[in-house]
Amino acid sequence: MSEVIVITSGKGGVGKTTTTANLGVGLAMRDKRVVLVDTDTGLRNLDLLLGLENRIMYDLIDVTEGRVPYKKALVRHKKYETLFLLPTSQVKDKSAVNPEQLVKLCDELRKEFDYILIDCPAGIEQGFQTAIAGADCAIVVTMPEISAVRDADKIIGELNRADKDSIKLIVNRIRPQMVEKGDMLDMDDINDILSIDCIGQVPDDEKVVTSTNRGEPVIAMNDSLAGQAYRNIVGRICGEKIPFMDFPKDTFFTRLKRVFGIQ
Amino acid sequence: MLEALMKIFGKEKKSSREIARNRLKVVLVHDRASISPEVLDNMKDEIIKVVSKYVVINKNDMEISLANDDDSVALVANIPVSRMKHG
Ligand SMILES: Nc1ncnc2c1ncn2[C@@H]1O[C@H](COP(=O)(O)OP(=O)(O)OP(=O)(O)O)[C@@H](O)[C@H]1O
Numbered sequence: 001m002s003e004v005i006v007i008t009s010g011k012g013g014v015g016k017t018t019t020t021a022n023l024g025v026g027l028a029m030r031d032k033r034v035v036l037v038d039t040d041t042g043l044r045n046l047d048l049l050l051g052l053e054n055r056i057m058y059d060l061i062d063v064t065e066g067r068v069p070y071k072k073a074l075v076r077h078k079k080y081e082t083l084f085l086l087p088t089s090q091v092k093d094k095s096a097v098n099p100e101q102l103v104k105l106c107d108e109l110r111k112e113f114d115y116i117l118i119d120c121p122a123g124i125e126q127g128f129q130t131a132i133a134g135a136d137c138a139i140v141v142t143m144p145e146i147s148a149v150r151d152a153d154k155i156i157g158e159l160n161r162a163d164k165d166s167i168k169l170i171v172n173r174i175r176p177q178m179v180e181k182g183d184m185l186d187m188d189d190i191n192d193i194l195s196i197d198c199i200g201q202v203p204d205d206e207k208v209v210t211s212t213n214r215g216e217p218v219i220a221m222n223d224s225l226a227g228q229a230y231r232n233i234v235g236r237i238c239g240e241k242i243p244f245m246d247f248p249k250d251t252f253f254t255r256l257k258r259v260f261g262i263q
Numbered sequence: 264m265l266e267a268l269m270k271i272f273g274k275e276k277k278s279s280r281e282i283a284r285n286r287l288k289v290v291l292v293h294d295r296a297s298i299s300p301e302v303l304d305n306m307k308d309e310i311i312k313v314v315s316k317y318v319v320i321n322k323n324d325m326e327i328s329l330a331n332d333d334d335s336v337a338l339v340a341n342i343p344v345s346r347m348k349h350g
């Protein structure tokens with residue numbers, strides 16, 4: 001049985017594409033057949049995060065407009081052989097695809113794949129409506145920041161309106177030391193405010209930046225906290241019960257280390 | 264003096280986390296209910312009708328709004344009473 005999951009947020013830049021790339025790699029590491037569909041037409045990035053930018057021949061619009069069958073537009077990942085990307089066009093805009101076309105595409109993809117992850121554009125306009133159209137469930141990514149949480153609430157309302165009732169939350173870019181000092185909302189606060197089940201909390205991690213530079217999602221790095229967080233989320237998506245991770249505390253020794261520039 | 268002590272123990276004021284939590288709760292009630300000024304006005308008129316049966320009020324100074332009380336959100340109506348009605 002396959003699942004179509006849309007990764008969305010409302011607010012821009014909170015980590016939708018990063019999440020899509022990491023969950024895709026993580027599911028493929030478990031030998032699931034996965035396709036990632038970039039619906040951020042005009043602002044495509046998912047190809048870069050996966051290191052596949054030089055291998056694109058056709059795109060989503062070629063498929064929805066019937067120029068090529070979807071299989072011709074899929075780009076297979078070099079390392080993870082069950083992972084595919086369906087890139088979008090960098091020159092067209094959001095009006096180039098409509099919700100009906102995406103529903104039809106998702107139904108075709110279901111025949112071949114276990115997971116279909118859709119990277120949604122920011123906002124609540126047409127691009128969003130198209131991205132969610134074919135989805136069975138949604139992952140809403142937010143950040144511990146009031147404007148991002150407010151936008152997440154708005155998106156949850158829009159998802160409900162579209163009868164998408166299976167919604168999970170990821171809180172991205174948590175800074176444990178700020179939470180500890182009482183200067184940042186934590187996952188429980190946001191959970192409480194939005195009343196949506198959390199499926200993960202991802203710390204702010206420099207390794208996300210370096211791994212993005214390389215085009216190799218951080219989930220494959222064993223020594224990264226964010227990578228561990230993403231692996232946990234993948235486990236939960238696969239139905240495992242995994243407790244939420246404790247972030248390392250800001251202790252006297254970690255402060256001392258910082259002062260002396262270790263770490 | 265006490266204030267200085269409180270400062271040392273870090274209790275001098277609400278943490279920004281708490282403030283964020285409370286502000287969000289209020290703004291989301293507004294967002295979700297999407298109470299338009301119109302609806303708020305209608306509600307105000309009806310409240311005035313009911314309350315006026317029992318007391319004489321100063322309609323123009325009446326205020327109605329959503330507010331947050333530490334951990335909950337309340338609909339607050341401020342209705343200046345001129346005098347009670349008798350019988
Ligand atoms: N956990 C994290 N730690 C550190 N940096 C992060 C983390 N998550 C995301 N970022 C960084 O935040 C930026 C935005 O991430 P990303 O592009 O995934 O967001 P997005 O929601 O897809 O944005 P858009 O709305 O523009 O599509 C990127 O530079 C990314 O590297």
Ligand SMILES: [Mg+2]
Nearest residue numbers: 016017040045
């Ligand atoms: Mg993106």
